[in-house]
Amino acid sequence: MPKHKTHKGLAKRFRITAGGKLKHRRVGGRKLLSHKSGKRKRRLHTRKVLAPMEAKKLLRIMERT
DSSP, X not given: OOXXXXXXXXHHHEEEOTXXXXXXXXXXXXXXXXXXOHHHHHHHHSEEEOOHHHHHHHHHHXXXX
């Protein structure tokens, strides 16, 4: 049987932590930054851990494809 390929679109956007959770960039931190406050922009720098059910779905897609 051939091996399953990793879904490269998801692999570029998500990182798997040591505990098996998925981390991703927050949306809204790349354009139209002039009217956003510094506090908001700093918050957008941080990575966010995905909700468990969403992570489960995406991990299944990453492994299956």
